[in-house]
Amino acid sequence: MEKWLGKYSNFFYALMRIVTGALFACHGAQKLFGVLGKPKQEATLMIAAGVIEFLGGILIAVGLFAGYAAFIASGQMAVAFFKQHYPAGFWPIMNGGELSALYCFVFLYIASRGSGILSIDALRGKTRRR
Numbered sequence: 054m055e056k057w058l059g060k061y062s063n064f065f066y067a068l069m070r071i072v073t074g075a076l077f078a079c080h081g082a083q084k085l086f087g088v089l090g091k092p093k094q095e096a097t098l099m100i101a102a103g104v105i106e107f108l109g110g111i112l113i114a115v116g117l118f119a120g121y122a123a124f125i126a127s128g129q130m131a132v133a134f135f136k137q138h139y140p141a142g143f144w145p146i147m148n149g150g151e152l153s154a155l156y157c158f159v160f161l162y163i164a165s166r167g168s169g170i171l172s173i174d175a176l177r178g179k180t181r182r183r
Contacts, residue, residue: 115173
């Protein structure tokens with residue numbers, strides 16, 4: 054499969070970064086603005102999480118300092134997993150923490166690759182070619 058799709062890997066990476074960032078921003082919008090089917094959060098920790106999710110998700114999606122934003126988001130998702138889900142058991146499939154675990158590792162990957170193509174950083178000449 055890599056033989057045929059490998060030449061498009063930079064575009065698939067950009068698509069993954071954009072979609073993941075946009076979905077993450079939606080979680081932040083839920084917490085901050087009470088939209089998309091969830092009530093607005095009032096707790097200070099949830100507001101902080103909402104800011105990281107909303108602003109970080111936008112930065113990741115548009116590819117502006119995506120590596121830094123993704124690193125922070127990855128850490129936030131690790132904290133979310135261990136604070137909210139881990140007390141209910143180790144396995145994410147059993148404790149409801151699959152999304153936190155998945156976001157954590159996808160963001161860690163994005164942090165390792167940076168913004169890539171189709172990004173504001175690429176337009177600014179601040180991303181390296183792969």
